[in-house]
Amino acid sequence: MTLVRMGRPSTLAGSIDLGDFRCLAAVATATSLASAARTLGINASTISRRLGHLEDSLGVTLLERGNFGTKLTDAGRVAVQYVHRALDDIDAIVRVSRLSGQGQKGAMRVGVRLPPVGNPLQPLLSLWREAFPEVSFSLFELNDRQLQTAITEGCLDAAFVTAHTVWPGAVTTPIYSETLFVALPANHRLCRSQDLSWSLLRSETFLTQEWDGSHSSREFFASLLGSGIEFSSHAASKQSVLALVGANFGVTLVTESQASVSIPGVAFRPIREANAHVSIELAWRGDAENPTAGRFVSFMRDNARSDAIQHLRQFL
Numbered sequence: 001m002t003l004v005r006m007g008r009p010s011t012l013a014g015s016i017d018l019g020d021f022r023c024l025a026a027v028a029t030a031t032s033l034a035s036a037a038r039t040l041g042i043n044a045s046t047i048s049r050r051l052g053h054l055e056d057s058l059g060v061t062l063l064e065r066g067n068f069g070t071k072l073t074d075a076g077r078v079a080v081q082y083v084h085r086a087l088d089d090i091d092a093i094v095r096v097s098r099l100s101g102q103g104q105k106g107a108m109r110v111g112v113r114l115p116p117v118g119n120p121l122q123p124l125l126s127l128w129r130e131a132f133p134e135v136s137f138s139l140f141e142l143n144d145r146q147l148q149t150a151i152t153e154g155c156l157d158a159a160f161v162t163a164h165t166v167w168p169g170a171v172t173t174p175i176y177s178e179t180l181f182v183a184l185p186a187n188h189r190l191c192r193s194q195d196l197s198w199s200l201l202r203s204e205t206f207l208t209q210e211w212d213g214s215h216s217s218r219e220f221f222a223s224l225l226g227s228g229i230e231f232s233s234h235a236a237s238k239q240s241v242l243a244l245v246g247a248n249f250g251v252t253l254v255t256e257s258q259a260s261v262s263i264p265g266v267a268f269r270p271i272r273e274a275n276a277h278v279s280i281e282l283a284w285r286g287d288a289e290n291p292t293a294g295r296f297v298s299f300m301r302d303n304a305r306s307d308a309i310q311h312l313r314q315f316l
Helices: 018-030 033-040 046-057 074-101 120-130 144-153 217-223 238-246 291-303 307-313
Strands: 063-066 069-072 106-110 135-141 159-163 170-187 205-209 228-233 252-255 266-270 275-286
Touching: 018 033, 018 046, 018 074, 033 046, 069 074, 074 144, 106 144, 106 291, 120 135, 120 291, 144 159, 159 291, 170 228, 170 238, 205 217, 205 238, 205 252, 217 228, 228 238, 228 307, 238 252, 238 266, 275 291
Parallel strands: 106 135, 106 159, 205 228
Antiparallel strands: 063 069, 159 275, 170 252, 170 266, 170 275
8 A cells, every 4th residue: 555645745856865765775675774774874863864854755655664663665665666777877877977087988089090900009909998998999091181170170089190290289199100111013123122222212103192182191202202203192092002003003102010911913121211110199189078088198108118018019
């Protein structure tokens, strides 16, 4: 039988404390005020007072009290089912919010200019995945201009970019450096040499990637090779450019990680020059309010040259 409380109807908004519901859940589980008090670490009189307040607010009797102790009314049993669900949801909200505030839960949208093939970016991402499995991760391979726009407009949380493409006002931190190789047609005369230099390559046609008037790749190549180089530009992926290398359209520069991938008709050779490398930096918006992004930046920066990453790279 449901017992309805007599008296002045109450307005629920702002009148019920979450602690009242926790007291009801504790009493329902413990079956006595004394036992519930020990569970919650408060006085039995406090629980009794809070439950009375809850009953007054709801306008219904939730507990029957007598010499037998206390037991739930019909209305109390129904209410407790919903109270347990609500408290579980609230606890989950608190946990998720705390994890999100600490950057341990949420989402990361990361852009790359170079595919994360091989060392050292793949091991870094592997360590991140292991350390933060509850953070969803999305990867976007974009060209230089698209990366800048996506970061500036907040469509990406961070992006790995080559140092020579960093735009004014970008917030960046150095992550790693990769050795440069030259990609040659497999039947090219220079494939017989294992000690290539810029001077040996200057007479070749260099294939570059360019979009929307962006000449960053051509400018970077020219900074290494000098002026007077013949370029052939293509609005295509690096894989497509390498396919053209295999078809004898020219040669191109690649990173060591890209050279680890087998492409039909293409041979990769190291360049024996002190400046034959490219620096990779992590860029993000300085005014972005995303704890997960902040943790990602710190994690990448701190682990890029750590002992852990050096060890993991041996197995990838």
